[in-house]
Amino acid sequence: MSVSGVQGEERLDYTRAESREIRRRSVRLLGSLLRPQRSRLWLTALAVVLSSAAQAAGPAIIAYGIDSGIPALVEQDWFPAGLAVLAYLATGVVGAFLIAVYIRLSARVSQAVLIDLRTRVFLHTQRLSLEFHESYTSGRIISRQTSDLDAIRELLDEGLVVLVRSFTYMAFTALALVLLDPTSGLVLLGALIPMTLVTRWFQVRSQALFRRSRVASASLIVKFVETMTGIRAVQAFRTERRNADEFGDLVEDYRDVNAKVLGLFTVFNPALAFIGAVSVAATIVLGGFRVVEGSLAIGALLAAVLYVKRFFDPMEDVAVFYNGYQSASSALEKISGVLEEEPSVPDPAHPVDLWNANGHVRFENVEFAYTRDRVILPRFDLDLPAGQTIALVGSTGAGKTTLAKLIARFYDPSDGVIELDGIDLRSLHPKDLRRAIVMVTQEAYLFSGSVADNIALGKPDATFGEIVSAARAVGAHEFIEGLPNGYDTDVNKRGGRVSAGQRQLISFARAFLANPAVLILDEATSSLDIPSERLVQEGLQSLLADRTAIIIAHRLSTVAIADRVLVMEHGRIVEDGSPADLIGGEGRFAALHAAWRDSLV
Template identity: 55%
Template sequence: MSTDTSTGTGTSTGTDADQSWRGIAAGEADAIDSADRIRFTGGSGQLLRELLRPYRRAIWILVAVVVVENAARLAIPYLVKVGIDSGIPPIRESDDLGPLGIVVALVLGATVVQAITRQIFLVRSGRIGQDLLYQLRRRVFRHFQRLSPAFHDDYTSGRIISRQTSDIDAIYEMLETGFDGLVTAFLTLVGTAVILMFLDVKLGLLALLCGPFLFWITAWFRRESAKSYRVARERVALLIVHFVESMGGIRAVQAFRREPRDLEIFDVLNDDNRRANLVAFRLVAWFMPGVRLIGNITIAAVLVYGGYLAYQGEVTVGVLAAFLLYLRRFFEPMMEISQFFNTFQSASAALEKLAGVLRVEPSVPEPATPVPLAHRRGGLTFEQVRFSYVDGRDVLPGLDLDIPGGQTVALVGTTGAGKTTLAKLATRFYDPTSGRVLLDGVDLRDLASDDLRSSVVMVTQENFLFTGSIADNIRFGRPGASDADVEAAARALGAHDLIMALPDGYATQVANRGGRLSAGQRQLVAFARAFLADPEVLILDEATSSLDVPSERLVQHALRTVLAGRTAVIIAHRLSTVEIADRVLVMAHGDVVEDGTPADLVAGGEGHFSDLHRAWLDSLA
């Protein structure tokens, strides 16, 4: 492609772009792999044992079923040998079909046993595999929910999707085909080797001379496939990450005409994924013909030497026929092993990543002994709170602040002053580096998460809506709420008429993240959700930024009633929103530099808030 990075048209060569983005992709892959390896070392085996532990008895039953199935399968060539050597001569001598009939009946019986045991295995293994994947998906999902926002800030949504989709699918593929293939291959190889030696030692030793060659080519394939499949997992993860980010930000992509450049990046990552998988296919293309070549040479050698021994009368024709049939079965499992290595290496890489995620501890852990909230008044206290997102760079250098229960406080200040950080600490999305945040005298680190979430709710400017109806989204704050409660919350915010004007009223489906609603409508639904939850502390982080003037007036009118008797922390740049506050805190560099009522701070005539108020009045004029 020939595109320019700024406009999507230009003259830069596709080769240069490919090389540039391939280098970036490789760097990102190395970074992801480095981070994952630090977390995942030694965890995949433990995870696999934990997953299989509840099914130990069922797995042993499956092993027994596979043993019976393979015994029946391995018996058939030996029965052919018996039929040739012991069943045919009586027919030629006295037309006696009895011995051959018995052999044929035994072959049919072995075939029936093999079919029945195979059916039992498939049904039971399928049930175990689906139950195990159900538990694993549930476990991973719950763990992602437990992890704090600090983790999700670093761990992209594309990587999360990759863990729950392609990684789980890789494990499913191993469970579906890998276990059966490995056990069958092992039993076939061991069983066939023993039977060959039992039939004839000389031919058996000749046949087993291929063993070192098979061992070498299998060890080579296992080593190289492990490398290739690790790279393949990294490449597909990068591809998913870019796809999710591009589709998640599709409006920005289209607004800035980014489609050609995003497609160019996608093509590079997609090509890297293709190349990584081609390496794996090339390995299989060398391994499988190699095994087949060794097998055919061995069969040819046994046929020549066995023919000579049969001619000399040292072995029977039946033994030679059985040998050739068993040799075919001896080399077939090697193909199964190659497929098993493919699925095993892919599943092993997936298990490493899943194990690493599951080993990550939440940065805001549950207290070992939760302290109950005896009196819920909504008082917030910050005692010498220090916090930093990056070591050595404090956002809050040592904040002391007391917000009495029932007070409405507005936080104002420039971007980066620490307002949103204060809100995140109050909701315990993060824990302070030092100091304490107290709710009604209890350290947030000592509160059970259920108590904290029911007492403190934050509404942000993101106003995220989930798939479902508007009523479902409002009820999200209190799942057991009735339709009347939902409507009452909407009426309190002045949102009822807006909702009823929609095609299906409260049953209107919000579609993808509320795409069918305007920004103001989405914000009102998010407000109603928080109000229905009825927390003691309500934090509004730029929550009215998406509202137009009429909607904002409706919300401000409702807020005066809804916030009465409730602690509220309002972070806003719009001074029209700040006016309803009992108290205004002006923050700068993580400290409170002004503190007072809106009227007192304006009346002072000096200071940051007074300047903001003057600028706001000038803008209205």
């Protein structure tokens, strides 16, 4: 499934064929989750069936006690009454024990399935290509891991057991009633007709509402996460009131759909209660006449009334289950959609190893397009010799970052071949590719943890001495030493404890320690002030030495250290040469350089 297919999970207007395919996909996922738990599931089912049978035996035992035990007591025979009491207590003890057994077993099944599913979602979304993550918002991913998994947890923790217990109990109750008094069984059979109609009415109307409820819930989470993630922009542009209005609309929509769901229950539950009451009344009336006639014992009538009443008791639990089932079903559809998503940049079926890369990159007849009518990089050839430092220059949207992402294999070309040391990137072993090519972006993302941990991200087994040497090489050692705990300082969430420039220096140290053959710097110095940039320029000399480097920068001061400049416009390379040659010419780069030089005056 494509990214657009996953985005389609938020739709409400599925065709019948799409709905069938989504259901099949969800069933496949659920089957794969439950398959390892088969033995526990069978034991749980056995415990549920036996406990339901024990509970269903209660009214029949009461009937025996009344019809046989009481007359025997008149004759001073205590055995039938004592047997009835002991049997009733025994079924109660056995039923209670089996309830404890299946609750424990179902909890273990539930937790095992949830751990498996949560792990699958995390590992799979990590494996998916950059295209997916650029299209699928973080809020929606968080919704899959939180509210959707919670809905499935609630169903597994209680819902499935409640459903199985309810239906087995109803089945044993109906069977016992028919064996005890077939006429009362006919009353129950007649009640099944309106009960089935009411249940079907509820099912049809609730299905669409529950799907809307999951979409509304996900929209709330997305809005909240995006607002909190971008809180600086929110406060800087004073969008709090607009966000409050938009969030209020989402809350209102969520409230409205849940109110409609509750409206269904206000009809469904009373209707079931009414059908049950009528059935009990009919059983009493018909049974009463037969008691008077002498064709039915009073104990049997009491048991028949209890069976009819108990038959309808689980229906409310079934309605609650259906509520949870619809929510969990909708959640499972969305999660299965994510898990069905295939990486647009797949790992090679037969990977080729490249233990020691030199860094020679070559584009042959390469074209890149997001869609057929949206070509970003028209067909071109390009050769980047090993050890050369190349600067990519051009206006915003010229295609510089796209070219860099192709080298890093965040995307595959629509046509043509990109090679590293003569090996197609699509054939290169992923671990060798990630070791050979490293991209440092403008964002300079830091993870919660110490400064040392963040520097060692690309080489987890690095010694502390290697970490310090990498920091020294890029000019980061001095400010790190000035932090409260030096290299052990926790940078906090997303590196909030250090400045943007310091985060960038740490990311340089991380890249230096990883020691790639090809290093890509995408606007990597944009967060640095002029003094810091000058300091980093010295570090860059060490960082870029003896490796192929591609530098994307608007600041032409960074371009000065390049051996070669590529000027891009509208996805095409329009100039190619050394900085000195291009500055001395009359082309696009010469104009850019002159404008930059004038801005410094």
